[in-house]
Amino acid sequence: MPKKIKSKKKNYITFQDLVFNLQKFWSKYGCIILQPYDVEVGAGTFHPATTLRSLGTKPWKAAYVQPSRRPTDGRYGKNPNRLQHYYQYQVIIKPSPKNIKQIYLKSLSAIGIKVKDHDVRFVEDDWESPTLGAAGLGWEVWCDGMEITQFTYFQKMTGIDCNPVSVELTYGLERICMFVQSKKNVFDIDWNSEGVKYKDVYLQSEKEFSAYNFDYANTDHLLKNFEIAETECKSLLEKKLSLPAYDQCLKASHIFNLLDSRGVISVAERTGYINRIRDLAKGSGSTWLENQEE
Amino acid sequence: MSELLIELYSEEIPPTLQISARLQLEKLFTKNLSDLNLKYKDLHVYSTPTRLTVFITNLPNKIRTQALEVKGPKEGVSDNIVKSFANSKNIPISQLYKKKLEKGFFYFAKIKAKVIDTEYELANSIPQLLREISWKKSMRWSDYDLNWGRPLRSIMAIFNKKILRFKFSHLETVNFTLLEEYGDIKQKKIKDLGEYKNFLINNRIILDHNQREKFISQKISSVCKSKFYKESIDKSLLTEVANLVDKPSVIVAKFDENYLKLPKEIIKSTLQSHQRYFTLIDQKDRMRNEFLIVTNNKDDKKLIKIGNERVVEARLSDARFFWEKDRSLNLIKQINKLKKVNFYENLGSIFDKTQRLRKMAYFISDQLNLNKEKVEIAASVSKSDLVSGLVGEFPELQGVMGKYFAISQGFEEEVSRAISDHYLPTNISSPVSKKPVSYALSIIDKLDTLVGFFLINQKPTSSKDPFALRRAAIGLLRTIIENNLVVKLSDLIEYSLKIYFDQGVKEINSQVQKELILFFRERMKNILKEKKIRTDIIEASVSSHLNDNFLELYQKTLIMNKFISKDLGKNAVSTYKRASNILEHEKSISRNGPDAVLFKYEEEKELFERINTIRKEFTLKDEKKNYENHLKLLSDTKLSTDKFFENVKVNDENKDIKNNRLELLQILCTTFNSFVDFSKLEGT
Numbered sequence: 009m010p011k012k013i014k015s016k017k018k019n020y021i022t023f024q025d026l027v028f029n030l031q032k033f034w035s036k037y038g039c040i041i042l043q044p045y046d047v048e049v050g051a052g053t054f055h056p057a058t059t060l061r062s063l064g065t066k067p068w069k070a071a072y073v074q075p076s077r078r079p080t081d082g083r084y085g086k087n088p089n090r091l092q093h094y095y096q097y098q099v100i101i102k103p104s105p106k107n108i109k110q111i112y113l114k115s116l117s118a119i120g121i122k123v124k125d126h127d128v129r130f131v132e133d134d135w136e137s138p139t140l141g142a143a144g145l146g147w148e149v150w151c152d153g154m155e156i157t158q159f160t161y162f163q164k165m166t167g168i169d170c171n172p173v174s175v176e177l178t179y180g181l182e183r184i185c186m187f188v189q190s191k192k193n194v195f196d197i198d199w200n201s202e203g204v205k206y207k208d209v210y211l212q213s214e215k216e217f218s219a220y221n222f223d224y225a226n227t228d229h230l231l232k233n234f235e236i237a238e239t240e241c242k243s244l245l246e247k248k249l250s251l252p253a254y255d256q257c258l259k260a261s262h263i264f265n266l267l268d269s270r271g272v273i274s275v276a277e278r279t280g281y282i283n284r285i286r287d288l289a290k291g292s293g294s295t296w297l298e299n300q301e302e
Numbered sequence: 303m304s305e306l307l308i309e310l311y312s313e314e315i316p317p318t319l320q321i322s323a324r325l326q327l328e329k330l331f332t333k334n335l336s337d338l339n340l341k342y343k344d345l346h347v348y349s350t351p352t353r354l355t356v357f358i359t360n361l362p363n364k365i366r367t368q369a370l371e372v373k374g375p376k377e378g379v380s381d382n383i384v385k386s387f388a389n390s391k392n393i394p395i396s397q398l399y400k401k402k403l404e405k406g407f408f409y410f411a412k413i414k415a416k417v418i419d420t421e422y423e424l425a426n427s428i429p430q431l432l433r434e435i436s437w438k439k440s441m442r443w444s445d446y447d448l449n450w451g452r453p454l455r456s457i458m459a460i461f462n463k464k465i466l467r468f469k470f471s472h473l474e475t476v477n478f479t480l481l482e483e484y485g486d487i488k489q490k491k492i493k494d495l496g497e498y499k500n501f502l503i504n505n506r507i508i509l510d511h512n513q514r515e516k517f518i519s520q521k522i523s524s525v526c527k528s529k530f531y532k533e534s535i536d537k538s539l540l541t542e543v544a545n546l547v548d549k550p551s552v553i554v555a556k557f558d559e560n561y562l563k564l565p566k567e568i569i570k571s572t573l574q575s576h577q578r579y580f581t582l583i584d585q586k587d588r589m590r591n592e593f594l595i596v597t598n599n600k601d602d603k604k605l606i607k608i609g610n611e612r613v614v615e616a617r618l619s620d621a622r623f624f625w626e627k628d629r630s631l632n633l634i635k636q637i638n639k640l641k642k643v644n645f646y647e648n649l650g651s652i653f654d655k656t657q658r659l660r661k662m663a664y665f666i667s668d669q670l671n672l673n674k675e676k677v678e679i680a681a682s683v684s685k686s687d688l689v690s691g692l693v694g695e696f697p698e699l700q701g702v703m704g705k706y707f708a709i710s711q712g713f714e715e716e717v718s719r720a721i722s723d724h725y726l727p728t729n730i731s732s733p734v735s736k737k738p739v740s741y742a743l744s745i746i747d748k749l750d751t752l753v754g755f756f757l758i759n760q761k762p763t764s765s766k767d768p769f770a771l772r773r774a775a776i777g778l779l780r781t782i783i784e785n786n787l788v789v790k791l792s793d794l795i796e797y798s799l800k801i802y803f804d805q806g807v808k809e810i811n812s813q814v815q816k817e818l819i820l821f822f823r824e825r826m827k828n829i830l831k832e833k834k835i836r837t838d839i840i841e842a843s844v845s846s847h848l849n850d851n852f853l854e855l856y857q858k859t860l861i862m863n864k865f866i867s868k869d870l871g872k873n874a875v876s877t878y879k880r881a882s883n884i885l886e887h888e889k890s891i892s893r894n895g896p897d898a899v900l901f902k903y904e905e906e907k908e909l910f911e912r913i914n915t916i917r918k919e920f921t922l923k924d925e926k927k928n929y930e931n932h933l934k935l936l937s938d939t940k941l942s943t944d945k946f947f948e949n950v951k952v953n954d955e956n957k958d959i960k961n962n963r964l965e966l967l968q969i970l971c972t973t974f975n976s977f978v979d980f981s982k983l984e985g986t
Contacts, residue, residue: 087623089616103444106455109313113485123484127597127606129546130351132316134439145441145452147314152609153577153595161443161453172445192612271642 021120023185023199023206027073030097030179033118034071037111039099042072047255048262051076052098052178056254059140059289060296061100062165062174068102073181077262079269082218085211088193092217093210097179104161104175112149112159112177120188126151135160139261139285141167141293144176156184166293167286182206221269230270234263234281241288250296257288304462306358306424307495310432311456311480314351317545319451323435324349324511327356330431338423339367348509350548352482355509357495363462365418374398374409384409421461425468428459432470446472456480463493481505506549515544518596521552522580525594532583536574543578547598555579555611559591561618564625565706571696572617579610624691628703629710636686643688646769649754650805652685658801659684662746665797669790670742677742680720683708684743687721701725716740727777730832734781741781745789746798748778753798756818759811775825783829783856791850792819819850826852835863838984846979854927861929862978870933873940878980880943881967884952891964900962905946910966912942913973920976936974943970 021029035041045055052058052074061068074096082092105111109130113123121128130147135158137143146160158178162170185197195207241256264281267273273281315323328347335342335358343360374387377400388395391411400407440449448454448471459466459475468475478489479498492498499509508514519535526533544550561569566589573579573593580594595610640653649655659681667674687693687704696703701722708718716739723740724747727733735741751774755761762771782789795815803809811817823844830840843859865871885891901907916935952967954960974980 087620089620104453106444107487110482110485110487117485124599125603125605126609127599127601129598130314131546132314145439152606153579153613154609161441163441171442173441173443175443187609190612192616 019120020198020201021185021188022201023181023197026119026181026185026188027095027097029118030115031071033115034099037069039069039071039101042070044072044074045258047258048077049074049258050078050261050265052096053137053140053142053176054258054261055098056251056296058098058100058174058176059142059165060250060254060293062102062162062170062176063168063293063297064300065172066102066300068100068174070101071097071099074098077265079217079221079265082214082221082269084218085195085207085214088195091182091194091210091214092221093213095181097181099177099179100174102174103172108175108177109159112157116151119184121151121156121184127153130159131155133158133160138282139264140165140289141286146175151187154183154187156180156187167290168293168297221266222271225266225270227267227270227272230263230267234260234267237263238284238288241291245288245291245295248295248299250292250299253288253295254292257285257292260288261285303360304363304420305460305495306356306361306466307458307460307492307498308356308428308466309458309479309498310354310454311352311458312354312450312454313452315349315354315451317542319437319439320349320351320354320545321541322438323354323451326435327354330434331356331358334427334431335361338418338420338427339365340418340420340423341365349511349545350507350509350514351546352548353479353509355498359495361420361461363420365420367413367416367418369415370413372411372413374411376405377407377409387411421466424461425466428466429468429470448472458492460492460494508548508550511544514547514550515540518544518550518552521550522594525552525554526582529582529592530585531590532585532587534583535580539574539578539580543596546578547596549598551597551600553595553597553601553607553610555593555595555607555614557591557593557611557614557618561622562589562591564618564622565702567699567702568621568625568692568696569618571699572621573614575698576617577610577613579614621692621695624695628687628690628692629707631690631707633683633686633704633707633711633713636689637682639689640685643685646754646758646760648758649802649807652688654805655750656682656685658750658798658805659743659746661801662750662794662798663742666742666746666789666794669794670738670787672738672742676714676717676739677720679713680717680724680739680743681746683713683717684721684724684747720744727780729773730776730828734777734784736785741785741787744781745778745787746794748774748781749791749794750798752778752818752821753795753814754802754807756814756821757799757802757807757809757811761811761817761821771821772825772828775822776828779822779825779829779852783853786853788851788853791822791852795819822850822852823847826855830856830859833860835859836866836984838982839863839866839978842980842982843978845982846975846977854929857927858929858932858978861933865930865933866983870937873937874933874974875980875983877936877940877943878971878974880947881970882981885964885967885971888964891968892961893968894965895969896962896966900959902959903950905942905949906963906966909939909942909946909970912939913966913970916973920973932977936977939970 031041042057049055055072055074057070057072061070075093076096077093079092081090083090101108113128116123129150131150133146133148135144135146141164142162143164144160144162148155149157149159156179160176162174162176164170182194182197186194189198191197195205195211197206199206199209237256237260241253241260244253244256264285324347328345331345340361342358345358348355372391375383384398385395387409388398388411391413393411398409398411401410437449437451440451442449443453454473457470457473457475458477458479459468460477465477466475478491479501481488481490490501492501502509508517519540522535523533569589570581573581582590582592582594584590597606599606601607637653637656640656641651643652645652645655660678663677663681664674667677687707688700690703692703693700701724704721705718708721716737719737720740720743723735723737724743726735726744735744752771755769755771760769792815795818799814827840827844839859839862843855843862847855862871896910898910901910919935920932950963952960952963954963
């Protein structure tokens with residue numbers, strides 16, 4: 009072990025430790041540990057391991073890191089709290105276990121938050137994703153006033169009622185890391201114990217992508233790409249290929265987010281686009297479920 | 303005597319659901335006990351985020367009911383009624399018997415004396431009772447069928463120191479409560495209420511929500527006192543916070559005093575709405591850079607305080623970033639950006655709306671004799687803050703931020719104020735805009751919205767009002783009334799329609815003018831009801847009000863309500879009733895009015911003259927009509943009318959003379975009804 013940061017504190021948790029520890033914790037609990045999905049998504053929920061696996065009756069336990077892109081949240085690397093690309097740690101369990109709240113609280117101590125010393129609260133937050141045709145009830149978990157996790161019981165996904173119900177835990181990794189490392193700026197996070205910081209990995213990316221998202225993404229191309237993804241998705245659905253179709257739905261959704269951050273979607277058009285994506289998600293969900301049953 | 307203790311233990315239930323469940327449980331248990339004929343001493347329902355607890359003291363273990371004879375329906379009613387009477391008493395029809403009473407034969411049922419076993423009845427009825435709780439939002443979890451506010455984990459039920467066994471969905475009752483401790487959950491066997499209370503107290507949990515609220519508010523007060531700050535506690539925040547914790551502590555925290563340069567609404571929104579902290583103000587109402595956090599844990603290591611302070615710093619620094627950036631963005635230049643913000647499908651953008659408002663600003667300034675330029679400028683920049691980053695972050699501060707931007711860019715005070723105040727009133731009882739530029743803008747903004755949505759036929763239905771058009775109409779009317787304004791709404795609607803057409807909006811509904819005035823008339827009833835005015839008076843004045851001057855309607859109604867039980871009102875009503883009673887039995891009276899030539903008596907002439915004077919007075923074009931005086935005129939006809947009835951026989955043998963007198967009475971009634979519809983008033 010290199011000794012650069014070791015002198016700081018014995019139990020100092022780096023950004024990558026955070027991921028390792030969560031992987032270990034949920035693996036021990038019996039989750040399969042998956043890797044991020046390789047299509048751009050806005051949140052861990054869009055990974056088929058959550059969206060599609062929360063449908064139907066088969067039990068499912070999985071956990072994974074998901075890089076998430078939210079073009080409108082970019083701030084050219086200038087805001088200490090905002091990123092257009094960040095990491096979520098996602099846990100999805102079906103059916104939701106009776107003691108999930110306790111298991112979750114234990115996972116916090118695995119990442120350096122001693123619940124005993126803090127004020128951990130479950131604050132009402134009912135979740136809805138119009139693009140996924142999804143809804144759930146649950147909380148944002150606050151630690152000393154800061155939101156660190158979304159805790160949701162899915163009631164509906166791709167327009168289909170969830171039965172049994174899955175529970176979804178979404179940890180905001182950067183926020184939690186800032187919290188445990190006492191950092192005021194996300195770019196100051198210690199990524200590892202060798203002196204590499206978050207800014208060394210992502211600052212340039214934030215600057216360039218903010219410029220792309222807000223100023224330079226070619227909207228004519230994007231509009232065309234949206235149409236292409238939509239058409240492709242529909243034709244794949246006709247051939248009952250739910251997973252490839254769902255990929256196209258995800259692409260359409262990301263393109264929509266980019267168009268939104270370029271500011272070319274009016275409020276009225278917005279609803280139209282969201283409905284179009286939801287139709288794709290619904291088609292993918294119901295086809296996937298049909299194929300599961302075969 | 304025994305006590306009943308029920309604890310429904312769940313994951314954290316949000317405050318509003320918790321409060322509603324508490325109230326429902328109290329009602330349901332009260333009803334259940336009365337249905338079972340069970341007497342008791344106290345019934346209490348308490349809650350924490352995870353516990354809903356009911357306890358009832360001094361319940362009998364068994365009760366003996368007396369034999370009883372119950373009277374049923376009258377002989378001759380339909381079989382169904384007899385059957386349901388028998389069913390309700392749990393006996394077959396054949397056991398009913400008839401008895402003769404004053405009003406004929408009636409069915410009777412004899413109910414036998416019996417012994418009720420309380421434990422048995424409770425175990426039987428409680429599951430059904432719990433199912434009757436209705437949640438505004440409910441959920442399922444795992445693979446269970448139950449719908450509940452949040453996952454219900456366990457039901458403890460103790461009666462007479464023993465477990466009260468029943469099943470509710472997938473759960474069976476237990477005799478222990480739960481205690482969560484940092485990721486562990488412990489069971490604690492409970493024998494009775496005393497033990498339960500002690501257990502909670504020993505773990506610092508305050509079960510009684512009222513006591514919790516009091517505890518928090520006392521802590522806050524004492525902090526304020528010690529720092530010589532003003533004691534002003536936001537009541538609704540206090541209730542919310544009291545229902546978010548079960549072992550509250552209050553911590554004083556700080557933020558950098560440089561942030562005090564931000565508008566106080568931003569700080570308040572950040573601290574109170576977003577974080578549920580209590581802001582502090584000094585004796586001069588100035589915001590302090592200290593705030594109070596209600597935590598659910600003791601802060602022995604001071605980590606909680608530091609953590610919360612860090613969150614506030616981050617949020618305020620974000621807000622400051624936007625504030626610095628936005629305040630210098632020229633409001634007039636921002637108007638163009640509103641083209642991208644849609645008002646509503648088929649009604650154009652917010653930019654289009656501001657253009658309409660500009661034109662209407664001119665129009666209404668003429669009507670109300672206001673400074674045109676000021677109202678026009680206010681209308682132009684009224685929505686510019688919607689495209690600012692700050693309002694994007696704090697949507698609840700729309701208007702308020704616009705006001706601050708305007709002030710810092712040197713707009714006049716009246717104009718700046720109108721940007722925030724034209725959104726008023728926010729609800730039926732909150733204040734309305736009081737300054738001329740503000741109320742003018744407030745009226746045209748609301749009217750523009752109403753006309754637009756009526757025009758594309760998106761009117762509210764009996765159950766749905768997604769664009770809050772009722773609220774807009776009530777707000778508009780209140781603004782008119784409370785500022786004593788005579789607004790020619792019909793003209794304003796007509797003009798608004800014209801501007802919409804000029805912008806190319808298609809007319810889907812061609813009855814906007816008529817429907818909107820009717821809509822306002824209906825909303826007027828809401829406002830009057832809110833003022834606790836008698837329903838018959840509201841009906842009488844609203845139904846007879848045919849023009850668009852709602853201030854007149856309002857003032858008349860108030861006068862009517864004020865004097866209805868006094869001589870002024872009583873005399874008017876009795877005079878009207880006396881005349882209308884006679885007309886009631888007469889058919890086809892001509893509407894030509896009486897002919898003075900046919901009058902035979904002084905009394906007839908006098909009454910007719912009086913009526914004519916009143917009619918003249920009523921039609922006078924006077925902006926400041928005195929409605930008390932109008933009512934007085936009507937009331938004063940009593941003398942002439944009484945004399946008329948004493949000395950003149952309406953039913954004259956000469957048909958022409960009789961008809962002439964009926965016509966005289968008729969014109970009297972129409973005159974009364976042109977004030978308010980007296981036929982709708984209940985006799986006094």
